[in-house]
Structure formats: C-alpha cells, structure tokens
Amino acid sequence: MSGVEKRTIWKFTPGNKTAEAVEDAVAVEQAFTVIVNGEETGTIVCTPSHIEELAAGFMAGEGIIRKYSDITQLEVDHSTGFVYVKLQEGMKVDKDQMSKRFIGSCCGKGRQFYFKSDMMTSKTAIKGASFSIENCLKRMEELQNASSVFHATGGVHNAGIADSDRLIVIRSDIGRHNALDKLYGNWLMNPYSLRDKMIVFSGRLSSEVIFKASKMGVGLIVSKSAPTNLALEAADELGITAVGFVRNNMCNVYTHPDRIREFIG
Template sequence: MPEDITYNQSIIKYSDGHYIEQTDDIATEFPLTLYVNQQEFATIVCSPTNLHELVLGFLASEGVIFRRADIKDIHIDDSKGFCHIILNREIEQHYGQYTKRMISSCCGKSRQFYFVNDAATSKVSLTDKTVTAAEIFKMMNALQTESTDFKQTGGLHNAAISDGKDFYIHRSDIGRHNALDKLFGYCIEQRIPIRDKVLIFSGRISSEILIKASKIGVGIILSKSAPTDLAIKLASDLNITAVGFIRNESFNIYSHAERIK
C-alpha cells in the first residue's frame, strides 16, 4: 500500500517563458476491494489513510451494517488492496439495487432519489442542535487550517465533524464520499453520538453529499461552496440545515434557518 496520502513527483513546470525542473506533491490513489461474507461487494478508489474508518462508514451508509457490533471480523490486506468483512448475519441479496436508478417521492413531498439504496437508508434529521454565526466561522476556519494536504496537492477533499465547541475530527480523501465515510466510521468505532454534530465540507453541496449527510445522521451541513437546487430540496425535505458560501465573515442559509442562532 502507498505509505502516504501524497507522493513526490518530478515534473517540468512552465512559467514566465521558462521551463523549470522541480518536484510536486501528488495525491495518492488507492483501490480497495471489499468482500462481505466472502462475496465481492464494491471497490472504493480512495486515499490510503484511515481505511478501517472508511470501510465502517461506507458499509453503514449503504445500510449493510447499523452498528459496529454487526461486524464479526474485519481484515484489511493493504499490500494487495483487499478488505474482508464477516458479518454476524447474512447480507440481504440486493447487490443489483445499489446502482439501479430510480426517482421516488416520500410523504407527499418533493424528495427525489436516484438510487434505490439512497431511498432506503436516508434519514430525516430529528436533531434540535443549533449553532451561532461565530461557531460556524470557527468550524470552517478549523477545516481550512487542517487542509494542508489539499494546499500541497490541490487534489483532495476535506471534511470534518464537530459539535461547534469541544469536539472536532478532520479527514481528507481524493473522494468526496470517502472523506465523509471516514468521519462516519470514526464515530461508529468510537461510539460517538452523531445526531448533535455538524458536518463541515470543503466542496459543493450536491444532492449526493446531502444524501450522505442524511445517512450519517447530522442535521447541519456547512460548506464554503454552493449547493445545487436538488440538494436544497432534499435538505428541506430531510430536515437538514444547509449553509453555503461561508467566507469573508458571511454565509448563506438555504434550508431550516431556525437552527442558526
């Protein structure tokens, strides 16, 4: 397995009419194939860090597990890029549904899901968590400070989960979903309650990211970038507060503003 989230590559840089030999930090890309109960389940292309957390978060977000105790054994062979998971039960035989596209409504609202498993595992937030403007800026500044690998490579996504005060955990990955799954896996492994936490994200809030947030179980998602229209609709229906364009002491609230005090 690659030893780090980045590696050093010799390059030739063109600048101001000159070619210069130098080195550049490049994001490492690592394929990890998951076998669940001896059946091939999925291959995740990821950054080779916090793989145990990534596997836990991915399986939980896909509805394969609901708690750490659902896993009898987990073994990661990082030299070959394999992860073998044995559950304490049989897995439901619906592999084909994970990528089957669909559009459905729920509770008579405008919620739209494009995959069967998203509709099955997304959750309406029931949190009464609130945050202040000062806490929002504090959490986003912390994410920006921690994003050293992105500053080196320009090829990583950064995410963090926090309570706005004492608790804060940061993860990076080449994949947007992977960064969130690592945070989810950390909370599962450490048995940390998620309902009262806030998700902080470096990129655009797409419908996929919003759905991932709902699977994790947070009620507030913060981003320095913009949301999409479908993400806003989903946030409204799933009772999630979406805040974007957090920069220069300003931000936009797109849904459920009652949680921002």
C-alpha cells in the same frame, strides 16, 4: 505524510523561458475492492488512508450494516487493494438495494431517491442544538487550516465533524463522498451523540452529500462551495440545514434556518 507522494516536476513560472526541476507533492490515488462474505461488493477509488473507516462508512451508507458490531472481521490488504469483510451470521448483501433506482414518498410528499439504499437509510434530522454564523465560519477556517494533505497537494477534499467549539475529527480524500464515508466509519467505530454536531465540508453540496449527512443523523452541514437544486430539495424534506459559500466571513443559509441562532427570535 499519508496520502502524499513526492516526485520531480518541471515548473514554469512567469518571466522564465526555461523550466526548473523541483520536487513537488501529489495526492495518492488507489483503488480498493470491498469483498463482503466472499462476494465483490464495490470498488472505491480513494486516498489510501483510514481505509477501515472508509469501508465501514461505505457499507453503512449502502445499507449493508447498521452498526459497526454487524462486522465480525475487517481486514485491509494495502498491497493488493482488497478489503475483506465478514458480517454477523445471517447477514448478507442485497445487491438490488445498492443499484436500483427507487421512487418513494414520505409524509404525503413525493421524494425521489436515485438509489434504493438512500431510501432505506436516510432519515429526517432531529432538532438539536443551534449554531451561530460565527460558529460556522470558524469551524470552516479550522478545517481548511488543519488539512496538511490539502496544503501539500491541493488535490483532496476535507470533511469534519464539529460542535460549536471545535473540530472533533477531520478526514481527507480525493473523493468528496469518500471523505464523508471516512467520517461515518469513524463515528461507527466510536459512536457519540450527533444531535449537537455539524458537518464541515470543502466540496459542493450535491444530493448525495445531503443523503450522507442524513444517514449519519447530522442536522447541519456547512460547505465552502455551492449547493445543487436537488440537494436543497432533499435538505428541505429531510430537515437538514444547508449552509453554502462559507468563506471570506460570509455564507448563505439555504434551508431550515431555525438551527442558526441569528434567525431565532
């Protein structure tokens, strides 16, 4: 199974005074350094699966590329942990854009972005299809049931793109942001309309997670976990419906409830 390593551990259980040697599964962690046009651009510590998608999603999130055709060559060397990327002629990496804190404004409101790349690539979500609470609950249940790596290790985050009827793609990673970047990269390689889609996510809804949904152009993100205040402020301004604590047949709708059918009159 990709992203899983077996090893012998010593397991203590209630009532036993001695440990039992058993074989257990652990999540695999590896660092990959992205080299763009011969320059080191960033190192991502991740689950070593779907690395091409991860690299593409990472570069799009940082504003290095806008579409997958901006890349002329992408090679992954799993043995050394390097990803070699060549861009179309004339394209280059703006390292200031990737690292500078930036404060911008939009529509008369003050919006603070932690990085200039977020300001450059985030976009307000367009109104699209509506979803029922049942849609959100079912897609979350399907996401949790479908992650073989999580069930084997308990050590990864899961993210998926879904419509009202089914999960379209699922990606897992030890890093919650990496799981989303893999989704983004998968979509860049095989683009389709996201106006009637949702992101289903196992991790906390941080501001970075909201920005990633915004960059992809998805207007609804549902999570089994909690949001942060900055995430909700970003979701408010970017027109994203944020739904948290999606579990046990319950959920909380925090922003833009007009995408949820139960709120539509």
